Amino acid sequence: MGRGESNSKRRISRDEWERKLKDVKIRKEDMNRVVMNFLVTEGYVDAARVFERESGTAPGVDLEQITDRTEIRRAVQSGDVEQAIERVNDLDPDILERQQRLFFHLQQQRLIELIRGGQLAEALEFAQEYLAPRGEDNPELLEELERTVALLVFKDVKASPLADLMDVAQRQKTASELNAAILAAQSQEAEPKLPNLLKLLVWAQRQLDEKATYPHIQDLVSGQLEDPPADN
Amino acid sequence: MAARQQPQPSAWDASIRSSAQRYLSVDGCRVKYIGPGSEDKDAAAVRSNHPVPSDCPIFYFEVEIASRGRDGFIGIGFSTAEVELDRLPGWEPHSYGYHGDDGHAFSGRGTGRAYGPIYSTGDWIGVILNRVERTITFTKKGYDLGIAFENVTEERLYPSVGFRTPEEEIVANFGTDLAARPFRGDLAWIRAEATQRLYSSILSTSVPRGSKGQSVIGELVFGYLRHQGHWDTAAAVARDVLGGGVAVSAQEVEEMQLRRQIGKHVAAGEIDVALALVRQLAPGLLDGDPHIHFRLQCQKFAEMIKAGLVAEAIEYGRTHVVPLGVGPQGGSGVAASSGSASMAAADRELLEDATALLAYDDPSAGPTGYILLPAHRNELAATVDRALLAHSGRCAESALEAATRQASATLQELKRSGHPAAQLLDLQSLLQQGRDPQQLLLEPGGS
Numbered sequence: 273m274g275r276g277e278s279n280s281k282r283r284i285s286r287d288e289w290e291r292k293l294k295d296v297k298i299r300k301e302d303m304n305r306v307v308m309n310f311l312v313t314e315g316y317v318d319a320a321r322v323f324e325r326e327s328g329t330a331p332g333v334d335l336e337q338i339t340d341r342t343e344i345r346r347a348v349q350s351g352d353v354e355q356a357i358e359r360v361n362d363l364d365p366d367i368l369e370r371q372q373r374l375f376f377h378l379q380q381q382r383l384i385e386l387i388r389g390g391q392l393a394e395a396l397e398f399a400q401e402y403l404a405p406r407g408e409d410n411p412e413l414l415e416e417l418e419r420t421v422a423l424l425v426f427k428d429v430k431a432s433p434l435a436d437l438m439d440v441a442q443r444q445k446t447a448s449e450l451n452a453a454i455l456a457a458q459s460q461e462a463e464p465k466l467p468n469l470l471k472l473l474v475w476a477q478r479q480l481d482e483k484a485t486y487p488h489i490q491d492l493v494s495g496q497l498e499d500p501p502a503d504n
Numbered sequence: 505m506a507a508r509q510q511p512q513p514s515a516w517d518a519s520i521r522s523s524a525q526r527y528l529s530v531d532g533c534r535v536k537y538i539g540p541g542s543e544d545k546d547a548a549a550v551r552s553n554h555p556v557p558s559d560c561p562i563f564y565f566e567v568e569i570a571s572r573g574r575d576g577f578i579g580i581g582f583s584t585a586e587v588e589l590d591r592l593p594g595w596e597p598h599s600y601g602y603h604g605d606d607g608h609a610f611s612g613r614g615t616g617r618a619y620g621p622i623y624s625t626g627d628w629i630g631v632i633l634n635r636v637e638r639t640i641t642f643t644k645k646g647y648d649l650g651i652a653f654e655n656v657t658e659e660r661l662y663p664s665v666g667f668r669t670p671e672e673e674i675v676a677n678f679g680t681d682l683a684a685r686p687f688r689g690d691l692a693w694i695r696a697e698a699t700q701r702l703y704s705s706i707l708s709t710s711v712p713r714g715s716k717g718q719s720v721i722g723e724l725v726f727g728y729l730r731h732q733g734h735w736d737t738a739a740a741v742a743r744d745v746l747g748g749g750v751a752v753s754a755q756e757v758e759e760m761q762l763r764r765q766i767g768k769h770v771a772a773g774e775i776d777v778a779l780a781l782v783r784q785l786a787p788g789l790l791d792g793d794p795h796i797h798f799r800l801q802c803q804k805f806a807e808m809i810k811a812g813l814v815a816e817a818i819e820y821g822r823t824h825v826v827p828l829g830v831g832p833q834g835g836s837g838v839a840a841s842s843g844s845a846s847m848a849a850a851d852r853e854l855l856e857d858a859t860a861l862l863a864y865d866d867p868s869a870g871p872t873g874y875i876l877l878p879a880h881r882n883e884l885a886a887t888v889d890r891a892l893l894a895h896s897g898r899c900a901e902s903a904l905e906a907a908t909r910q911a912s913a914t915l916q917e918l919k920r921s922g923h924p925a926a927q928l929l930d931l932q933s934l935l936q937q938g939r940d941p942q943q944l945l946l947e948p949g950g951s
Contacts, residue, residue: 282921284917289913292913292916292917293909293910293913295913296908296909296912296913296916298905298908298909298912300732302932303728303904303905303908307725307728307729307904310721310725311725311741314745316740316741316744316745318740318744319737319740319741319744319745322734322736322737322740323729323734323737323740325736326734326735326736326737327732327734327737346744349744349747436713439713440719440746440747441713441719441720443747444719444722444745464721465934466721466724466725467711467721468706468707468934469907469908469911469931469934470711470720470721470724470907470911471706471707471709471710471711472706472911472915472929472931472934473907473910473911473914474709474710474711474712475706475709476911476914476915476918476926477910477914478709479918479923479925479926480914480917480918480921480923483918483921483923484917484921486914486917488910489906489907489910492711492712492720492724492903492907493720493723493724493727493903494903495724495727495899495901495902495903495904495905495906495907495910496906497906497910
């Protein structure tokens with residue numbers, strides 16, 4: 273029964289929406305804290321240190337203690353996955369031992385770096401020797417494995433449907449997963465809050481779509497307000 | 505801002521005239537069955553005086569079994585107003601019930617399914633309607649019996665209790681006077697758990713990647729730092745987070761530094777210096793934006809009065825401020841009387857207030873002294889800054905701030921429209937730092 277269900281969505285004009293936006297108070301200290309939290313949690317010590325000096329925002333933790341994480345992250349981000357794995361194992365061998373999925377993602381990243389470097393023969397060998405057995409053990413990973421190995425067949429990977437794997441963002445993703453695992457192993461807060469903010473935004477916009485049409489932010493990077501589609 | 509307060513269930517509705525009601529003795533929150541109670545057609549139910557408010561994310565009430573009567577054939581739950589009251593809750597469509605004689609859960613049918621333990625005299629049953637997850641859950645003596653009903657989508661549900669055999673009697677607590685009659689169950693905990701599950705589901709939302717495959721978070725942080733003029737941090741983030749490839753031009757840095765200086769001078773009341781710098785940084789801005797120009801000159805006029813330069817101020821006002829305020833069609837004399845057509849009401853008022861400063865020995869202490877206070881100057885500085893940014897074609901706000909603003913406004917709007925889940929959420933607690941994230945999420949939002 274559709275009793276009480278609303279049948280027409282409310283339409284909020286751009287002017288009206290902008291007035292609502294204007295009423296929102298955003299405190300610089302809050303934004304600064306969220307940014308600092310991101311830098312510290314993700315292990316960007318240098319940036320955190322500079323940010324403390326420039327903005328006067330307290331890091332909330334001892335920055336000296338996160339140097340290990342910083343260097344491990346740097347290794348992944350510069351494409352040196354092997355070094356990262358070595359350093360994690362120096363720090364706490366349990367981390368990769370216990371988390372097969374994470375270890376798989378690191379190996380996957382290693383494969384991506386080999387392909388990026390044009391070392392196709394090595395990449396193939398590596399995939400067969402290290403990645404395939406793990407994928408077979410775990411059907412969840414199998415799909416990811418297949419997708420990654422498919423990189424080998426594209427001449428111009430950047431133009432392929434798998435281009436996202438070659439992005440800087442993919443390195444970031446792997447580095448963040450590893451970083452979070454280290455933090456969790458050290459019983460520290462593993463997730464920065466900034467992504468939560470974006471998730472809340474995406475979720476809230478989706479929920480409000482059911483009740484109203486209003487200007488959205490679709491492209492998070494630009495933060496541009498977009499008009500809702502015309503009435504349908 | 506908040507949605508209009510809807511009435512809450514506060515007692516059983518004794519006003520309904522139906523054949524079943526003569527079998528019940530209803531007194532506020534207390535109900536006793538006084539009918540023959542020999543067969544199913546002798547059943548009688550009550551419902552509350554108001555439905556659960558539609559925006560209420562978690563509704564909770566308790567029922568104490570004062571007496572199981574002859575057979576303890578009591579059903580506790582919810583029903584809509586359409587459900588006949590000569591039936592136990594759960595027997596009819598759009599009603600839900602947990603029955604004491606067999607512990608079964610009924611929804612829309614005469615036969616239930618095994619759900620919880622039986623209940624009897626002295627027991628108390630907690631009833632939770634979770635609008636976020638669309639479930640109904642019961643507790644017995646505080647012990648959670650798990651979800652009884654899913655896909656509970658009815659918008660107007662009334663707490664309801666039904667009876668079937670003589671001497672059955674219950675007392676409900678709808679939580680309308682918690683000081684006098686506190687709940688026995690831990691509603692705060694129930695809410696906290698529900699809130700936590702909601703946050704978990706929100707945090708499993710995936711965020712789209714940037715169109716060019718960049719790290720969205722990295723870009724947002726970089727953009728924010730750049731916008732705030734934290735150049736060194738921006739450079740470190742560009743290097744470490746974004747893997748190089750982005751840089752801030754020297755020209756942008758210089759612009760920003762000038763903008764900052766302008767802001768400082770305006771805030772210090774040094775309008776002359778600020779005006780000169782604005783002309784240097786953004787030639788054409790003042791001519792193109794008479795409102796900004798007027799406000800700066802008006803401030804200069806006020807600052808001169810404050811400095812005791814009364815004669816100079818009057819002269820400046822006559823030659824600079826009033827003509828600008830009066831607008832292009834010109835004219836002389838006091839703007840308030842002749843320039844109304846070309847001046848925004850707010851500007852005219854400001855001019856009047858500034859002029860009024862002349863009347864006081866100590867202008868800052870006069871009724872229009874606000875013009876000389878830091879808050880007013882800072883606001884002017886912010887207005888000028890926005891105008892400068894717009895003039896240079898840069899956004900007035902970074903994408904990170906825009907996203908935060910949008911998230912906050914969207915959440916506000918959801919709350920206002922009565923979205924139940926939104927009532928549990930609070931952007932501020934999501935952003936606060938230095939606390940355990942689990943605890944943070946346990947904080948119920950304002951509702």
